[in-house]
Amino acid sequence: MDTLLRILPLLIPVLIVDSALAAAAVAHILRHPYYHFGNKTLWLIIATVLLLFGPIFYFMFGKGENE
Incomplete structure (x- = not known):
């Protein structure tokens, strides 16, 4: 639990950027x-x-060129 609390400030921005990229x-x-x-x-x-x-x-890799 202590490790999670230490990396949480780094993990939150990564999750926000990843969620925006997925959307x-x-x-x-x-x-x-x-x-x-x-x-x-x-x-x-x-x-x-x-x-x-x-x-x-x-x-x-997946995004087509004919757009």
Whole structure:
């Protein structure tokens, strides 16, 4: 418990940024139909289940160029 209280000030900003990135990824997935590979359902699952890395994977590898 003591360790959690020590890292909490560092963890809160990371969670806020990660949540904002996930929300941006989900909004982008829902608005755009073009992807490098996969489909809308696959990217929604990746962006929400892999919360820390899913949105980063989407913006790096899944976001289509024809937008």
